Amino acid sequence: MAIKSKRYEEARLEASTNLELYWWVFMRISGVVLVFLLIGHMWMNAVITDLNSIDYEYVAKRLSQTTWKIYDLLILALGLLHGANGLRYVLDDWIRNPSRRFWTKVVLYSLIGFLFFLGSLSLFNHDFGVK
Amino acid sequence: MYRGREGQWAFYLHRISGLGILVFLMLHVANIASAMWGPEVSNALMKFYHQPVFQIGLLLLIAGVLYHGFNGLRIILMDFTAWGVRYQRQLWYGVWVLFVVFYLPFLLKIGGGILGGSHGD
Numbered sequence: 582m583a584i585k586s587k588r589y590e591e592a593r594l595e596a597s598t599n600l601e602l603y604w605w606v607f608m609r610i611s612g613v614v615l616v617f618l619l620i621g622h623m624w625m626n627a628v629i630t631d632l633n634s635i636d637y638e639y640v641a642k643r644l645s646q647t648t649w650k651i652y653d654l655l656i657l658a659l660g661l662l663h664g665a666n667g668l669r670y671v672l673d674d675w676i677r678n679p680s681r682r683f684w685t686k687v688v689l690y691s692l693i694g695f696l697f698f699l700g701s702l703s704l705f706n707h708d709f710g711v712k
Numbered sequence: 713m714y715r716g717r718e719g720q721w722a723f724y725l726h727r728i729s730g731l732g733i734l735v736f737l738m739l740h741v742a743n744i745a746s747a748m749w750g751p752e753v754s755n756a757l758m759k760f761y762h763q764p765v766f767q768i769g770l771l772l773l774i775a776g777v778l779y780h781g782f783n784g785l786r787i788i789l790m791d792f793t794a795w796g797v798r799y800q801r802q803l804w805y806g807v808w809v810l811f812v813v814f815y816l817p818f819l820l821k822i823g824g825g826i827l828g829g830s831h832g833d
Contacts, residue, residue: 587790587797609788616781620814623774628821632770633762637751640744657741664734671727696741703745 583670604666611659618656641709650704657700665693718801726783729776736773764826774818775811782807 584605586592596602626635643649668689676682743761747754760766786803790796796803 587787589791592791609784609791612781612784613788616785619777619781623777623818627770627774628817631825632767632822633825635762636758637747637754640747640754660733660737664730664737667730668734671731692738696738699745700741703748707748709747 611663641711645711661693661697718804722804729780732776767826778811778814782810
């Protein structure tokens, strides 16, 4: 079961397994990191840049630099993991029927896993052809 | 636990915004990954997403990210400080102050773009 406690000490007592506690801690750490990464990401691409000018060229130039590859990989990995675990909390709350809950999770986790694969391929395995 | 009122709203908004962000993130990754199929495919998709209706969606998304992020920091303060839970309501209003400060530049820039008709070509 997901941990509902609002304090670390209580969370430790409530955690049914060590794994559940690790997720609880992970949500907080990844959350803080993502706040900074995402505000930076949105600022760079929506405030400093004219959003409407974004095209293949723009993405290719950005992703030809290792800094942004790593920056984006961090968002991709932390964001999808944070999102997948958040989704798990929601599904545990909202879907009462165990087999429907199970299959919903199977489908959605697979989709998230596939998108991580796709995203990391485009970050590291695609030649954008920037000279 | 939350006794309704602000805490309940904070919780529901956190959930809804979280789910919304996840849906966007998945679409966004698929969109950017389309670059692997070359500039034609990728540019066609991007042009599609430059329509005003998606820009309004983007404004909603950015609102969601800022709220979820700042409210997340509030949750962390409640978790790890002795006083956080006592001042959870005040902290929530703090979340909204931060939200407005950070949201304004996005609203002006993207909203201005929508009104100015600078989308697409």
